[in-house]
Amino acid sequence: MPANLPPEYFEADKRYREAKTTEEKISSLEILYGTIPKHKGTDKLRADIRRRIARLKDEAQAHKHAGRHESAFHIEREGAGQAVLAGPPNTGKSSLLAALTHARPEVADYPFTTWTPVPGMMPVHDIQVQLVDTPALSREHVEHALFDLIRNADLLLAVVDLSRSPSEQVQEMSGILSGHRIIPLPLKAAGTEDIHSVYLPTLVVANKNDDATTDPNAQAFSATLGDAWPVLPLSAATGRNLDRFRLRVYDALGIVRVYSKPPGKKPEMESPFVLKKGGTVSDFAAKVHHDFLEKLHSARIWGSGVRDGQLVGRDHVLCDGDVVELKL
Numbered sequence: 001m002p003a004n005l006p007p008e009y010f011e012a013d014k015r016y017r018e019a020k021t022t023e024e025k026i027s028s029l030e031i032l033y034g035t036i037p038k039h040k041g042t043d044k045l046r047a048d049i050r051r052r053i054a055r056l057k058d059e060a061q062a063h064k065h066a067g068r069h070e071s072a073f074h075i076e077r078e079g080a081g082q083a084v085l086a087g088p089p090n091t092g093k094s095s096l097l098a099a100l101t102h103a104r105p106e107v108a109d110y111p112f113t114t115w116t117p118v119p120g121m122m123p124v125h126d127i128q129v130q131l132v133d134t135p136a137l138s139r140e141h142v143e144h145a146l147f148d149l150i151r152n153a154d155l156l157l158a159v160v161d162l163s164r165s166p167s168e169q170v171q172e173m174s175g176i177l178s179g180h181r182i183i184p185l186p187l188k189a190a191g192t193e194d195i196h197s198v199y200l201p202t203l204v205v206a207n208k209n210d211d212a213t214t215d216p217n218a219q220a221f222s223a224t225l226g227d228a229w230p231v232l233p234l235s236a237a238t239g240r241n242l243d244r245f246r247l248r249v250y251d252a253l254g255i256v257r258v259y260s261k262p263p264g265k266k267p268e269m270e271s272p273f274v275l276k277k278g279g280t281v282s283d284f285a286a287k288v289h290h291d292f293l294e295k296l297h298s299a300r301i302w303g304s305g306v307r308d309g310q311l312v313g314r315d316h317v318l319c320d321g322d323v324v325e326l327k328l
């Protein structure tokens with residue numbers, strides 16, 4: 001131990017020894033390092049502390065990566081939006097994923113078949129939306145990571161079984177979710193905004209409406225829930241209304257597709273860019289190329305509500321299906 005270390009050094013050293021987490025150890029070592037006077041006699045000590053900091057940082061980094069890969073509940077986002085199929089046991093969440101995507105989740109007639117989320121890509125129009133099948137929501141099995149997954153989604157697809165008290169299922173599900181500060185948007189009362197809660201756009205999916213004989217049940221269910229709740233009756237088994245489902249999901253995501261037209265060339269109609277509704281020419285430019293936003297001064301657009309090839313400014317709001325030629 002070099003002589004002449006200041007009292008702050010010993011205080012910082014004490015705090016370092018008491019540190020519990022890797023993060024705390026790193027920050028207390030950094031403070032410790034700062035207290036050491038720089039001269040020949042402390043070279044070795046300073047080098048040693050730098051080495052310890054570096055090792056702890058490596059450790060923290062490795063931990064983070066491991067965590068990310070280990071969690072089956074972390075689903076990498078893909079496509080134009082992420083919609084989560086959630087609901088009580090046995091309502092047909094996995095069957096819907098199988099009917100709408102290439103994913104092959106396990107389906108069975110007993111509850112709690114699904115234990116980890118499974119993603120799949122659902123084509124709609126000329127884009128793909130990510131659907132995520134999840135383990136059943138119930139008061140008995142609470143997996144916190146499931147609520148994180150739902151909280152981060154763009155859309156909640158609340159899947160209920162039309163053949164057994166669907167209104168009660170919605171109520172039960174809403175109760176469980178709000179306990180984790182996830183509020184389906186229809187339940188948001190005016191003036192009750194809480195910054196700790198997430199308000200999720202929601203579509204209620206009434207599954208097992210296999211044929212016309214259960215249509216009256218679907219109507220009664222929808223009437224019970226009231227106008228605020230969008231309800232779509234369908235059937236994963238017979239495929240009834242699945243086309244409407246795709247379009248409803250697209251609409252509920254609140255997105256628009258915009259096609260790029262390079263100057264002097266045909267528009268690229270195979271690969272639209274996806275913007276949030278309300279997105280402007282500037283937002284589009286930023287998506288096409290990160291340099292474009294700065295250089296952009298106007299654009300020509302073809303689409304609804306404009307003359308063909310009309311010249312518009314950066315703040316012009318784009319519509320679904322617009323074709324845009326950026327002027328740099």
Ligand SMILES: Nc1nc2c(ncn2[C@@H]2O[C@H](COP(=O)(O)OP(=O)(O)OP(=O)(O)O)[C@@H](O)[C@H]2O)c(=O)[nH]1
Pocket residue numbers: 088089090091092093094095096106107108109110111112113114115134135136207208209210234235236237238
């Ligand atoms: N009649 C009918 N049965 C269905 C339909 N969709 C799913 N099922 C049946 O309902 C049962 C449950 O289906 P799953 O897709 O495993 O349901 P889940 O919601 O994923 O169930 P958990 O993972 O256990 O929460 C199976 O026996 C399916 O065959 C449907 O549209 N109509």
Ligand SMILES: [Mg+2]
Pocket residue numbers: 093094095106107113114133134
């Ligand atoms: Mg399942």
